Amino acid sequence: MFGPVFLAMHIPDGFVNVPVGLVGWALMIVFVGVALRQTGRQLGERQIPLMGVLAAFIFAAQMINFPVAGGTSGHLLGGALAAILLGPWAAVLVMTSVIAVQGLLFQDGGLLAMGFNTINMGILTAFVGYAVYSAVRKALNGTPMAAVIGAAAAAWVTVEAAAAATALELAISGTSALDVALPAMVGVHAVIGLGEALITAGAIAFVQQTRPDLMPQAQASASSTRGTGWIAAGLVIALAVAFASPLASSHPDGLERVAEDKAFIDEAEDAPYSLLPDYTVPGIDNETVTTIAAGVIGVLIVAAVGYGAARVSQREHSPQA
């Protein structure tokens, strides 16, 4: 039903290990939970049939292919298209539904791997795609051509982001070597992304010409202030993962494992500076405690940076609201 190009993105079971799979599920649950809240507040009951039909649309649109060369054909993945047409939160729900149905009914992507499949092809693409599209549109002063160029850029970037994330997750699972898989995935998808860019731009151009009323105008993202409870929940889950991290696996990093086996680890150059060397906090002897402490500090730093970025973007939006 789907070509190998498509399969390159849907991680089947067996390729991510259990801790990585569970982290993916935890992240997916948090993001989908926030998305449900956001979209529920915006549109209500009317949203449900709309989202269902649009999820079927993305699924079906992936069947539209075009011949490239030598018998191969390209087709749409749809993450960026969903993000542009529906906004990031609705796109998260639509893409999550697509990936859930592909995994549950068609074995296109695994069940344990579903968390990260959703993140790679649904959540990451929704936010990265929407951000790139909005940035390009703003930079080009919102002309009709800007939307088309923005759509192309967003589509290409989302495919690359998803490919890089996939390579990263496989490497962390110890299923593939990052130094080989990352350049290969990003390189191959740089070409696949061009097809995605052309189709997405074509679709946006078409919608803009025939139904300009449906094109999302620069909607003020006033809703970004909501969901404080979910942010707290996300933080709690991230902290829980940090606490569980030393228990999860004695070989947390596949790459490091390989390096250790090779006895290369001594030859690896030390980073010029390092805040939390080897995910441990200096001065604490117990290995488990220090790993947990490092994880907690890491989570808090990431949360603080994220919160700061959200505040900055909120301030940018507030004059329009």
Place this chain on the structure above:
Amino acid sequence: MSDSLSQRYQPGSSPLHRLDPRVKLVVTLILVLGITLTPAQAWPAYPLLWALVASLAALGGTGAGRLARMGSVALPFALAAATLLFTTPGDPAAHVLGLTITHEGIARFAAVVLKSWLAVQAALLLSLTTHPTDLLWALSSLRVPGVLVQILSFMIRYLDTLQDEVQRLNRARAARSASAPGQRAGGNVVWRATIAGHMAGSLFLRSLERSERVYAAMQARGYRGEMRVLAAPPLTRRAVLWGAIPVIALGLIEALAMVWWRA
């Protein structure tokens, strides 16, 4: 629901078909988890796991051989793990294109592919023996948010309609794409991709219009944002006990695998 969507689902009355979908879903998730947990070098575990999957297949009225063939859908992805062949340090087994394949590399690669193949078969069994509607019902009784389950159910319901729509679009394009023998037709790749984009845009508009009609029709029937379903039948002890059998078998295999490996 038309046949093309339910292509995975095979109607039947086997014991597996009749088992409570909640039990089936949970057992499948546990099987996938257990298969993934198997230590890489615990080779005797893999035939045992396959025997478990095959006997479940027999209970579901599906031939183990057929299931095994269908389970190879995920194998193209094995390319992603192929780097293990070269990057795992160990005894050299062969030299290909100046790269060294190690015995350890072959073992790790084989383990990943085997796990993937077994897990896909477990998931396949679930969709072969469970109607999508029952699966959705199982999801909602396992506390998946109702809104999400409803979106999924609308999606599944309109999947075939929209796939038909795509086939019409593809047919229309093919009908307008005549080419003289031996000559290339249809412009360059960029042009072809843009046409595919226009088709996607057209499909989006048709989908949107259809969703508006669906909503209007649903409202006319008293839809208020929630599906009305009959009360869920209680989970019987019998179903749980049946579900416990493969889980216990899996637990035994995994325990043996860990002992073998660690010893």
